[in-house]
Amino acid sequence: MAQSIDAPDDPAAASRGISRRTQSDIYRAGISGTRPRVPVDADALEAAARKALSAEAFAYIAGGAGAERTVAANRAAFARWQVWPRPLRDVSSRDLSIDFLGVRRPTPLVLAPLGVIEMAHADADLAVARAAASLGVPYTLSNQASVPMEEVRDAAPAGSRMFQLYWSSSDELNASLLRRAEASGCEAVVVTLDTHLLGWRTRDLDLAYLPFTRAMGIAQYSSDPVFQQLVRERVRASAASAAEAVDAAPPVRLTPKAVAAGVRIARKGAALTGSPSVRENLRSPLPRAAVETFLDVFSTPALTWDDLAKARQWTSLPLILKGIVHPDDAIRALDAGADGIWISNHGGRQIDQSVPTLDVLPTIAERIAGRVPIVFDSGVRQGSDAVIALALGATAVALGRPYAYGLGVAGEAGVAEVVRNVLAELDITLGLAGLTSIAELDRHALREA
Template sequence: MSTTTPPLALPLSVIPADIRSAQDYAALAPHFMAPSHLAYISGGSGYGLSVAANVTAFEQWAIYPRLLRDVSHGHTRIRLAGDDYAHPFFLAPVAFHKLAHAGGEVETARAAQAIDTCMIASTQSACSLEDTAAAAGPQRWFQPYLLPQRAHTLDLLRRAEAAGYRAIVLTVDAPIQVANRRALAARFQLPSDVSAVNLRGYDTMPRFAGNGDGESRFFQGAMRGAPSWDDIRWVMSQTTLPVWVKGVLHPDDAVALRDAGVAGIAVSNHGGRSLDGAPSGLDVLPAIRAAVGADLPLMYDGGIQSGSDAFKALALGANAVAVGRLQLYALSVAGALGVAHMLKLLREELEICMAMAGCATISEINRGALLPQARRRD
């Protein structure tokens, strides 16, 4: 299959009439995205166990309806790490938006600005971090990886500061890239006109020493360049921006990061694209919240497809949630208009859940709003 196979349909300039929920964009995306591109975006590492876990984790919780509650003063506003946001939905850092739409991250940023949403721009973007920032609203964060040479990581940080990003979201959970079997089966290759433009001119290939005599290409190879606690401290010392750490799943790691002084933590299994078989972030979120206490901001990232999903993550300890693949599905269908509409639907779906559960504000959502139930087995 050619990697340049055109989508079955061009992005629309109007919202399709059959879009009635945010999740409907996922069902329509195959009609607008090249099959190999869809396989790369929707797939995860290995057999996709963690991708599936991100979705099914929400099934173990039901939401209690509450009666006779006055929610006429209700709203979705939050205050996070000293800043005010109209709602708790963020756009998670996702690579190569041009696989979904020719406008790439700039098109997504336009939607974020239109709907008052904070976009977390990925290092592995097909549009530069500067162009993305120019199109985004004032609430914009940047997600860097640690590069082999600290001078190049520092240059990324300085560029992000100059472009007006408000926070750094350092991703530390993917030192080894495990094959995406769905993408391999679809013979995905990155198109020649799509690349990680933010990394041009940087050394991105770690140099591993060793004589190869009995050495592992993972233990003595890939993991030799993995992020360290010294790297975390170094990044925090090199920028005045708040530093969040993304990819946390164990309570002990969360406590250590809190004690190191990070601004917040993103509880995430990297969208199921790191260790296949890792738990869903939702499954570990309550334990992480209990471990770090009430004050450290937590963002949940993984499998958010509806307002009720967001409600459950907030009830289990998150202060905000980040939407990943769904933004690219909406982008493929209707560009910036689609992403903005998807975010509007998510917010309205959350408002419905809050109103029916008797929660007028985000701060009123807590564990008592949920009832555990057996996870469905198909």
């Protein structure tokens, strides 16, 4: 039996009637000329984020692989389904709660892991964690976060969190990250399987911009004792080897952007050098060595199903495997002892012309047959999308880019408004379909277009 989640201000109760309150609050504020902090329409929200963010930040968050046909296909897949309205049913009271990982959650939403969100706002993961906690929505903290997981815990101690692991080439580092995740109160580990090679991301390539080379998005690493030791070992390497590494790399021209990147790396070097001084860190080899070490160990293309057993030795937390798209892999995940699967094509960021996730959700759900929970993402932009995914077999639905756009436009309040709007539309759609709970959602609520 699932236990009830115990959070301040009772977010479970707050989720009931969320659509009525959301619309009422917006319209009442409009009387005095106040409009929402972020656009409610999904396309307008993206357009506002494009204006608010730097070209590099928007490209990194919004972009996909190749010609971005997978991004388009993820969205097009939702257009192939229609919600079937059923009137004259008493839907005056609606329940959005679900059971997920042994806990009764107030809503079926989770926030997907997004890395390097300091590109969107200086408060980064802290703002997202606080916003998610205020609505009782679990936040999947990225392995590529801008803030160490312990600081996120302290910023939102009542919040529900999972930790995403990018399987590093260093098992010692993997084990250390999972120990920290467990110690910092994460409820599960989400092992991302589909980024053992970095996708061909054309927007980033056109800008020649990868944030990790600027020491962004590596806070989980630079705060980790095993990673710090790897960096020190790198610095202690022979001068000859270091010279060869420098000689092998393309020369870097001393431009204002190069200087700014160097200063940024130096600022982020405090965790490694123990000094907050940018001047001292500019002189230290540790911050730059941290970037190079990260690029070396970030992932491994040699990862196989057999390796996953190691994670059971590193943590007692439930393991959710993220990046499942093929039904056979879903069954293989069960055979490997996964506690949940996460259907995802990384929001279209890894393979151009990949299979849309919504197209395979019904088949995977049928084969899984409720044995483990299914989290679904890729293409979700609004509440009606979540209704469709839940009706086709998802246990929970993960929201990604929209909350990053909200963060970029209006910080923590922007994230909260985006999530609130998705939940409000989900609630309204559920009621207009003649249903009163998420448990009632199934294929009968939909019609194929």
